[in-house]
Amino acid sequence: MSLPENEALVNHDTALTEQSLRSEGDTNTSPARAAWSQTISDETTRATLAEDSRYFLHQAMSTPCLDALVGAQGIYLEDVAGKRYMDFHGNNVHQLGYGHPHVIERVQQQLATLPFAPRRFTNQTAIDCARRLTEVAGGELNRVLFAPGGTSVIGMALxxxxxxxGNAKVVSLWDSFHGASMDAISVGGEACFRExxxxxxxxxxxxxxxVSYRGALPSPDGSDIHYADYLEYVIEKEGGIGAFIAEGIRxxxxxxxxxxxxQRVREICDRHNVLLIMDDIPNGMGRTGHWFTHQAFDIEPDILCIGKGLGGGVVPLAALLTRDQYNTASQVSLGHYTHEKSPVCCAAALATIEVIEQESLLEKVRADEAYVRERLLQMKEKFSLIGDVRGMGLLWGVELVTDQETKARALAAAEQVMYRCLALGLSFKVSQGNVLQLSPPLIISRDALARALDIVEQAxxxxxAVRNKFEPQQRLLGCAGWRRR
Structure with a gap:
């Protein structure tokens, strides 16, 4: 892809959507997206994208689309023209990659026997799935309720x-994402969804x-425990708080x-009788090297929300896990979803658990974590464009900045890197306008992981190099826009 972004890198304030609109992911209406679209020469692809744009309701980060797919297998997506992308985004459903044979086999077996169960009836597959989830969650999380998607589970938890x-008020975090429904955006922290x-x-x-790198309340020693103290302050001042909802790792x-x-959050919630709801919808099922993210911090929430990867990258399924002592709402329809105990979806989830265990993916992810951390930190030492590297397991963020001291967001550079990586066969998303979010399938081989990081490093x-070439010139010209966010 030829990149005419040099000028944009110099004057990145112009012709770019506001950074707040980029909080969840890269925007599909920026000049860089338009430039990418112009590079698509395959006529079938262009026709498919035009047809999609004609019939689907347009919305941020969806239609208009990036490309048109015909295949998804393992760690790869394949487009209409035959190009393959290693998928480091996957909408967070791709812990096992795509089309894992064990998941497909179990789903096919279930389709041939019991494809659907009305919610007034139970089935052994759903029961087995609920039991296995309580087993891998451990502790006191021994009650389950299924739903067709993560946003629905957030509503059930609330x-x-x-x-x-008996308290209706909720504390949540700024910049958090819990889904796009009205109740989910009410507790979500990204303004773009509420606009x-x-x-x-x-x-x-x-x-x-x-937040350690650019937090609202930075600590001189770099610690973050005082953010938990802020939670207690609000609970005490506001009163009537029933729950604190947050992602274990954003x-x-x-x-x-x-x-x-x-640990401090757990203590505060216990002391004030506030339920801790942890949203592990995108990161659960092994992405952090643990079944669920809270296990990495040695705590247990009162309500755990999971989804996305639970369906094995094949079917949509989410679940709420909670403690037996909260099994008190038998006269209330917390979910009441048509596919509440879907045998097909539960078969996929059971197969996903089996694959994670049989292929020792949790141990593999922890080993991969050390490798990815080393590679990314080497890049940080090498390139002044990288302001911060952070992550756990196979979930990593690389934050690009135009200035190491001011931490000004490198919005145009992040888009340049993303589209360059797409051209080289690697797909991921950009969050907050300048953070490369890398979340590969857990099954990825070390060789493939190394190739992907080579692409990131090249881009x-x-x-x-472009930034270092143009920055001195702009300093001499006195370009005020270069240093501004």
Missing amino acids: KLARFVT GMGPLMAGVERIPPA NTDVQVPSRAYW IGEAD
Whole structure:
């Protein structure tokens, strides 16, 4: 892909969507996306994209689309023209990659016997799935409720917390994402999802997240435990708080709080009788090297929300896990979903658990974590464009900045890197406008992982070279826009 972004790198404030609109992922309406679209020469692809644009309702980060696919197998996506991408995005459903044979086999077997169960009936596959989830979760998380998607599970968790505590108010984190439904955006922290939506669910108080690199309340020693103290302050001042909802690790731009932070949060919630709801929808099922993210911090939530990868990259399925003591809402329909105990979806989830165990993927992910950390930190030492590297397991964020001291977001450079990587056969998303979010399938081989990181390094190196070439000129010209976000 020829990249006319040199000028954009110099004047990156112009012709770019506001950074707030990029919080969840890269925008599909930027000049860089338009430039990418112009490079697509395959007529079938162009016709397919035009047809998609004609019939689907346009929305951010979806239609208009990036490319048109005909295949997905293992770690690869294949487009209409035969190009293959290593997928380091996957909407977070691709822990096992795509089309894992064991998952496909179990789904096919289930389709041939019991393809559907109305919710007033049970089935052994759903029961087995619920039991296995409680076993891998461990601790006191021994009650399960299924739903067709993660956003629905968030709604169920909020309803259960209200019922159990009798308190309707919720504390959440700024910049968090919990889904796109009205209740989920009410507790979510990304303003772009609430824009133009009018009144939302009342009683939500948001506090700053525990962010080490560019946090709202930086600590001189780099610690983050004081962010938990802010939670207690709000609980005590506001009153009537029933739940605190948060991701164990923020998936979009990969913010990793400390163990001390989460230990402190657990203590605060216990002391004030506030339920801790942990949203592990994108990161659960092994991405952090643990079944669920909270296990990395040695705590247990009161309500755990999981989804995405639970369906093995084949079917949609999500689940709420909670403690037996909260099994008190038998007269309330917390979910009431048509596919509440789908035998097909549960068969896929059971197969996913079996693959993770049989292929020792949790141990593999922890070993891969050390390799990825070393590679990315080497890049950080090499390229001044990289301001921060952070992650756990096979979830990593590489934050690009135009200035190491001011931490000004390198918006145009991040887009340049992303589209260059796409051209070289690697797909991932950009979050917050300048964070490369890398989340490969857990099954990825070390050789493939090395090739992918080579592509990332090449693309960042090219962008860094452009920046270093033009920055001195702009300093001499006194370009005020170069240093601004």
